Amino acid sequence: MESKLYKIEVVVDLIKQGKLLSLAADERLLSQLPKGNWVAGTIPYFMGVEKGLFSQDLIFVNELTNLDNEFIIKEYNEKNIHEIANDSFENGYTILIIPPFQEVHKDFALKSQEIDALYDNPILGWVAGMDLNSSDVPKTFNGQTGKSSEQNAISVHVKLPKDKAARLEIVNIFKQDTNGIEIQPLEDGFEISDCLINGENTNFAKYITDNNIDIKPPLTTNYSGAIINVSFKNIDVDNNKVELYAPVFKDAVYRLSIPVDNYAADFEKSIPKINVPVEFACNCILNYLYGELEGKRIENFTGPITFGEIAYTLLNQTMVYLVIE
Amino acid sequence: MENIPPKDRPEWKSLLNPDNNIELNNFVLQMKITQAKKDIKKGKKTIENAVDEIYSLCLKYALAVKQDMDMVFNN
Numbered sequence: 001m002e003s004k005l006y007k008i009e010v011v012v013d014l015i016k017q018g019k020l021l022s023l024a025a026d027e028r029l030l031s032q033l034p035k036g037n038w039v040a041g042t043i044p045y046f047m048g049v050e051k052g053l054f055s056q057d058l059i060f061v062n063e064l065t066n067l068d069n070e071f072i073i074k075e076y077n078e079k080n081i082h083e084i085a086n087d088s089f090e091n092g093y094t095i096l097i098i099p100p101f102q103e104v105h106k107d108f109a110l111k112s113q114e115i116d117a118l119y120d121n122p123i124l125g126w127v128a129g130m131d132l133n134s135s136d137v138p139k140t141f142n143g144q145t146g147k148s149s150e151q152n153a154i155s156v157h158v159k160l161p162k163d164k165a166a167r168l169e170i171v172n173i174f175k176q177d178t179n180g181i182e183i184q185p186l187e188d189g190f191e192i193s194d195c196l197i198n199g200e201n202t203n204f205a206k207y208i209t210d211n212n213i214d215i216k217p218p219l220t221t222n223y224s225g226a227i228i229n230v231s232f233k234n235i236d237v238d239n240n241k242v243e244l245y246a247p248v249f250k251d252a253v254y255r256l257s258i259p260v261d262n263y264a265a266d267f268e269k270s271i272p273k274i275n276v277p278v279e280f281a282c283n284c285i286l287n288y289l290y291g292e293l294e295g296k297r298i299e300n301f302t303g304p305i306t307f308g309e310i311a312y313t314l315l316n317q318t319m320v321y322l323v324i325e
Numbered sequence: 326m327e328n329i330p331p332k333d334r335p336e337w338k339s340l341l342n343p344d345n346n347i348e349l350n351n352f353v354l355q356m357k358i359t360q361a362k363k364d365i366k367k368g369k370k371t372i373e374n375a376v377d378e379i380y381s382l383c384l385k386y387a388l389a390v391k392q393d394m395d396m397v398f399n400n
Contacts, residue, residue: 119357119382167389169352225348226355251363312356325388 003278003302004049008032015143020066020093020282022156023141024304025059025073026131030141030192031148031149034113038143039073039154041097041128042136045305047283052293052305056131060304061307062280064095065324070159073144075152085117089159093166093322095280096125097140098153100307108153109247109314110188118312122168124320125155126282127308138307164324166279170311171301171319172227173287174257176220183254184218190233192248193241204242216290217257218317219248230254231286231316244312245286245307263291267298267319274323281307281321328391329383330398337376340397341365349393357382 008029011233014021015036023030023040030040044056064071076084076096087093098105105127112118130136140154141147160166183204184196192204208215215232222228233243248254261268261303267287281303287293288305301321309315330336339345343362349355357379364370383390 113360113363119353119360119378122353165385165389167353167386175387223359224355225350226352226359251366311352 001061001063002049004060004281005046005055006061008059011059011061014061015064020064020071020156020158021143022062022064023059023258026056027136027139027148028056029059033143035141035146038155039095039097040140040141041126041154041304042139043129043304044131045129045285045288045304047281047293047298047302047305049302051295051297052288054131054294056163060302062303064156064158065160065190065279066158067161067164068088068159072157073142074155074157075142076104076155077151077152078107081108081153082111082115082154084123085115085120087189088121088123088157090163090243091165092098092121092157092159093124093168094155094157096123096153096155096310098125098127098308098310099138099140099150100127100129102151104151104153106190109190112313122166122322123310123312124168124280124322125310126306127310127314127319129285129307141152160324166322168311168320168322168325169272170226170315171267171270171321172229172317173260173263173270174217174220174227174229174317176222176227176255177258179256180256184246185250185252185254188247188249190247191243203240205237205240208242209233209237213256214259216286217245217259220257221252221254228313229257229315229317246316260291263287264293264296264298271298271301276323276325279322279324281319282309283319284309284317286317287319328394329380329387330394332376332380333396336397337380338372340374340379346400347397349396351386351390351393353382353386354390354393373376
């Protein structure tokens with residue numbers, strides 16, 4: 001079944017048929033759905049089949065590959081999120097949807113790399129969101145109970161047969177400015193005050209302001225060739241700190257990234273040729289906004305436009321996708 | 326898996342050397358090796374444990390890591 005936006009009547013039918021679904025939509029639609037085998041998060045921004053769009057009338061549906069007909073839907077909070085990898089099947093994958101700025105969000109972001117067996121199976125997903133011109137509160141939904149939550153993350157662990165493997169990949173169009181400054185945070189967290197810039201103790205907020213640095217492109221760090229982004233949220237000049245949408249870690253070196261002129265074109269160039277269907281994909285709201293992706297198409301990679309992406313850990317300004325081979 | 330070299334090849338430990346800044350292509354391998362280097366540095370893991378885990382990961386994703394295996398082992 002094609003991963004795309006559907007009318008609520010179609011989604012209700014799919015739920016009644018017992019399909020295993022990962023859904024994304026406005027809360028007003030999700031709250032009307034019957035109980036069933038589904039998980040969801042709130043968001044009204046999507047990369048549709050034809051274009052990027054805002055919709056509060058349609059629901060994005062990923063029907064999940066469930067060849068062994070074995071899955072577990074489970075909620076997580078800050079007390080049990082560290083169990084997530086151990087809860088997964090020996091072979092399979094986990095989709096995780098987290099509400100933003102809650103304890104589970106912070107805890108997962110800061111401590112995911114300490115989770116036991118984190119890399120044994122793909123753990124991917126997204127951070128729920130809302131209409132940016134509203135006072136809506138992002139939520140997650142557990143289809144089995146029919147209940148929503150502002151605090152809890154929701155996940156579905158899916159088992160795969162031994163002859164199948166789920167593979168998680170990212171597409172990051174940002175490149176590190178390797179000729180620019182090196183930034184070393186002095187502590188782990190969602191903000192940077194003082195840090196080392198090229199080895200010298202410097203206030204990062206003052207440095208950015210004094211040097212008129214564009215904060216639309218993210219900070220980046222290099223994980224053995226994978227460029228991991230951390231997006232800027234705000235420069236708090238009064239309190240001399242830089243606020244971020246994902247954490248930085250004191251044992252990592254960060255660099256600024258090179259600004260992108262044409263997001264849609266760069267995505268097209270960066271997307272690998274794959275010969276199996278994409279099981280799940282999501283892309284970042286900052287790419288959607290800064291890249292003006294509304295009305296533009298990214299072929300084969302439909303999905304929610306999110307307030308953060310999960311690919312074993314919390315990422316920003318990145319497209320995440322899963323294939324089953 | 327025929328394209329995953331034996332675990333006793335020295336390149337496995339070399340991959341985990343903190344001074345080895347090799348750039349890999351497969352995402353989970355990139356993440357796993359970076360985390361393993363940090364864990365070894367902090368004393369949370371021995372290099373032998375880390376090699377065991379990375380070897381198992383490569384067996385599971387033999388097809389996906391083939392390009393990286395060819396590069397690391399000069400095939």
